[in-house]
Amino acid sequence: MNEMTTPQGPATTPADWASNQEVRWCPGCGDYAILKAIQRTMPQLGARPETTVFVSGIGCSSRFPYYMETYGFHTIHGRAPAVATGIKLANPELDVWIVTGDGDGLSIGGNHLLHLLRRNLDCQVLLFNNEIYGLTKGQYSPTSRVGTTSPSSPWGSVERPVYPCEFALGAGARFIARVIDTAQKQMPAVLERAYRHKGTSFVEIYQNCVVYNDGRFEEFTDRRSAAHTQLWLEHGKPMLFAGGTKGLRLNPRTMRLEVADVVDGDTSEIVVHDETNKGLAKMLVSMRFPEFPVALGVIFCDPRPTFEQALAAQRRAHAGEGPADLDQLLRRGPTWEVRRQG
């Protein structure tokens, strides 16, 4: 299913992945934790800095490449998926990571993200969702909840939000995962799964904007209540939370998930997570807190041939149909010779 990448060259340490640039996010920003987790994870993946490219758009999250000692391209607003497509098609050997945010990836760049996902380019998309425009000083974003007050919505926003994982699933993503910026324990494993997956791996990361949207996710990220608010998914295991006392079951009459109490450890009614089941994935990404816990971890993983694999296969299949020599190509079709006269 998913191939393992063989490490080339000596082992790296997290320090090898940190650039010499001073990190310029606000103190306390959730981006720091994500950066740290990624720098910590890269050595475990066996990835190499020189074959790794971080591509970003515009926004707080998009400063990310400057802080990684890899190849990096800080592009323009919303266009990272397009630039990444050119990079990966030109050199499929590179590990391409896209770092984007809710505004960059789902507003100005929503179209590119849609097409990246449906084409299934082999890359990782890390979408930092803080439900706000940070770098432009706090306007509501496409993921902001209805009623978000901001400089551009002084009476509260009226637009219904887009849910990143629902969007990704609808766009045809073959890998969807979700984590929280502070989940340092779980994040490396999710990142590793995303890295190993061949195709576009979409990872939504709930990220706290300490200045413009502080505590937005606190209801379910607070460690004290996390056991009751978070459901960490494991393929092949019943979907349990609250210390195993609650789980999700499917109501066959409504065809909806519902929260069920687990009595005496009997999980026979609890749905077993199958990450290849798109129908289940649809239900998991549609669950809203607090009626449901927040589904975290790998929600959906069902690989298909990647864009670059499909293109390469087609090229091979049609190789030799046209001239491989340019001079021959120029001379193809009706030609005539003019000889020297007189």
Place this chain on the structure above:
Amino acid sequence: MATAARADSRPALDPAPDHVVVRFAGDSGDGMQLAGGQFTIATALAGNDLATFPDYPAEIRAPQGTLFGVSAFQIHFGSSRIDTAGDQPDVLIAMNPAALKVNLPDLRLGGLVIVDTGEFTDRNLAKAGYASNPLEDGTLAPYQVLAFDISRQTLEAVKDFGLGNRDALRCKNMWTLGLALWMFGRPRQPVIDWLKRKFGPNELLREANIAALNAGHAYGETAELAGPLKPFRVAPARVEPGLYRTVTGAEALALGLVAGAKLAGLPLFFGSYPITPASPILHALARMSDLGVTTFQAEDEIAAICAAIGAAYAGQLGVTSSSGPGMALKTEAMGLAVMTELPLVIVNSQRGGPSTGLPTKTEQADLYQAVYGRNGDCPIPVLAARSPADCFEVAIEACRIAIRFMTPVILLTDGYIANAAEPWRIPRIADFAPIPVRFHDAPPPAGRVNPYERDPETLARIWIRPGTPGLTHRIGGLEKSFATGDIDYSPANHQRMTETRKSKVDGIARFLPPQGIEVGEPSGDLVVVGWGSTYGPIRQAVEAARARGLAVSHVHLRHLWPLPRGLGEILRGFRHVLVPEMNMGQLKTLLRDQYLVDARPLSKVAGQPFRIAEILQAIEGMLA
């Protein structure tokens, strides 16, 4: 049988002319472009010099019989040098009343008009807005007329194949082409070969079309015997010896881009989004993967250029292509390519504007956009092709500048050049100088690499491919330090980087040949300065003016930014400067700005190329 041609006192057509202009016109579904294209190949194979002008509506299948649904294909061919598709047709083939109505005003007096009487029904006459039948009311008196029922002749020719009426009538264009081939003494075999390729296993349509072609040809022979129709003989042109083919601008451009990549030893990455009239370049390249070409049909114009930028960053030759509206969308990304100093070729097949404008009509009104149209001080070299065949060399030149100077380059062509065909003496790739490429791969002895380290002569920055050990670095749209390549917003640094980007692009002129003179002396009374597809009519008009004793010269620009060395001196050597352009005077502004000369515009934005006569009249007007 044929209605006898009207006896007429007008000057008859010369049976052995030096050059002839023929226009095929019909409904957009009549296959006039196909007939014209095949007639072009037959004409080229007969050794004539030629130029064509396909002119078709924006609608794929406009309602039948309407004036706006008329599609036309004009070809000018002869035994001497041909630079334009011709001011006025000598022969007009009109497949219905609408085609006659739209095109008759262009036919020269005494010219020959061939019409399909089968289409001159009351209904079609009404659709074309004819109150009475022009075949009968004297409208055609100033012309020679061959009026006969081509529709019926075609049905007769294909009746054995059992096609439905509709399919049978679709062979009309081949019947007409057969007649045209007979009129000019062209062999049918190349067309028959083409029909065999086109219809392949569909034997019925293949044989029916061949039968229609043969019938049209035979009709000519018979009609000649009967009297009214005489064949023309146009002797082959005396041209430089060599192997020739016909080529459209779009074909030549695609081939030139592949040649540029090959000369550089780089794979070609072509990111594009469908748009009229640029799409034929994408179509041509989509089949060239054996030559190291990757085509990417992006989700939009922005993604198309951004993917090309990504490919350039990864070490390929990145190219994107569009037309005016798409260029507008790509603008921000062009700025990114300027900031990151990556090689990129941006092709603009200009059409009539603004906004959606006239998608299928030609114009050259995107010069301001190319030279000036970006935020910030954002210089990009700009080149323009002058003819279909010229697209090949200009494409190579654009690739060369992009790579040598690590810069995006804009290549301007237009809808006329893209679709028009002309004979092309096929070059050998080995005749072109290679384009040296050096990927930087040596880690610095100490410290970190500065990706903005520059060649002191060209000011081009180093090109580092991701994947190269020891040279990891970050680039992007934020201003970077001249010294380290890190983000740097300091006032002195932005001043220095802006000046450096300007110096780099300005400096390209030092490496280009000085401006030459196309026709005439380096000084005189009037210089006509042009760029792009106005080449043909300007050249012919200047030749004509000189033949009348006027001291006129022609200067034609390939490089529009930076402008070539020596251009200012040339302009100052003339009393008058005339700039004919298919816009409201954009090069005129550029010349005034750069050289403080009193350049005068001659503007035409009719969606049609200039006529020679229009430019000649302006020349004479200025010198009167």
